[in-house]
Amino acid sequence: MSLPIYLYGHPVLRAVSRPVDSGREGLKELVEKMYETMYESEGVGLAAPQIGLNEQLVVIDADPVADSFPECAGRKLTLINPEYEILDGEKIVCAEGCLSLPGLSENVARVEHILLRWVDEEFRPHEEEISGFLARIVQHELDHLDGKLYIDHISPIRKQLIRTRLRNIATAKVRVDYPVRYAPKR
Ligand code: NI
Numbered sequence: 702m703s704l705p706i707y708l709y710g711h712p713v714l715r716a717v718s719r720p721v722d723s724g725r726e727g728l729k730e731l732v733e734k735m736y737e738t739m740y741e742s743e744g745v746g747l748a749a750p751q752i753g754l755n756e757q758l759v760v761i762d763a764d765p766v767a768d769s770f771p772e773c774a775g776r777k778l779t780l781i782n783p784e785y786e787i788l789d790g791e792k793i794v795c796a797e798g799c800l801s802l803p804g805l806s807e808n809v810a811r812v813e814h815i816l817l818r819w820v821d822e823e824f825r826p827h828e829e830e831i832s833g834f835l836a837r838i839v840q841h842e843l844d845h846l847d848g849k850l851y852i853d854h855i856s857p858i859r860k861q862l863i864r865t866r867l868r869n870i871a872t873a874k875v876r877v878d879y880p881v882r883y884a885p886k887r
Pocket of ligand 1: 841
């Protein structure tokens with residue numbers, strides 16, 4: 702059974718996540734659940750805050766978008782305590798969506814080349830240069846660990862235009878075809 706995805710408006714999505722330590726209990730089971738949840742909701746990435754946990758943990762399987770973005774073919778990444786450096790400051794604009802913002806998609810400018818560092822489930826360190834749409838997915842997911850969402854990168858005018866739709870998500874006035882947890886009533 703997959704886990705509910707926390708939707709926009711929930712404070713857990715705005716908190717900064719803490720690093721995972723090597724003694725964390727149930728890490729493998731949690732990672733498995735996160736993959737299951739991501740696949741069930743047809744996402745290509747999921748960050749722990751989206752299942753209500755402020756821990757530095759991300760799962761990515763970019764293979765479903767490989768037809769449009771060949772660099773994503775077969776790319777499955779479990780990122781624990783990830784961080785990145787920008788290798789080239791030039792930004793590319795592309796449409797992005799998020800499981801925590803159902804029904805929305807906006808153009809977001811992001812850098813195309815990053816150097817990513819992380820540890821895997823065995824806490825082995827990894828370092829890799831990541832490019833293209835995969836670099837976009839990584840930046841989007843790592844934003845979640847800092848309490849950021851892609852709508853934080855769009856213009857005030859665009860944000861004004863989607864204001865009602867954002868409010869509808871935050872006040873549980875949207876139907877979503879995967880299990881979700883709405884923001885608490887204020
Ligand atoms: Ni997201």
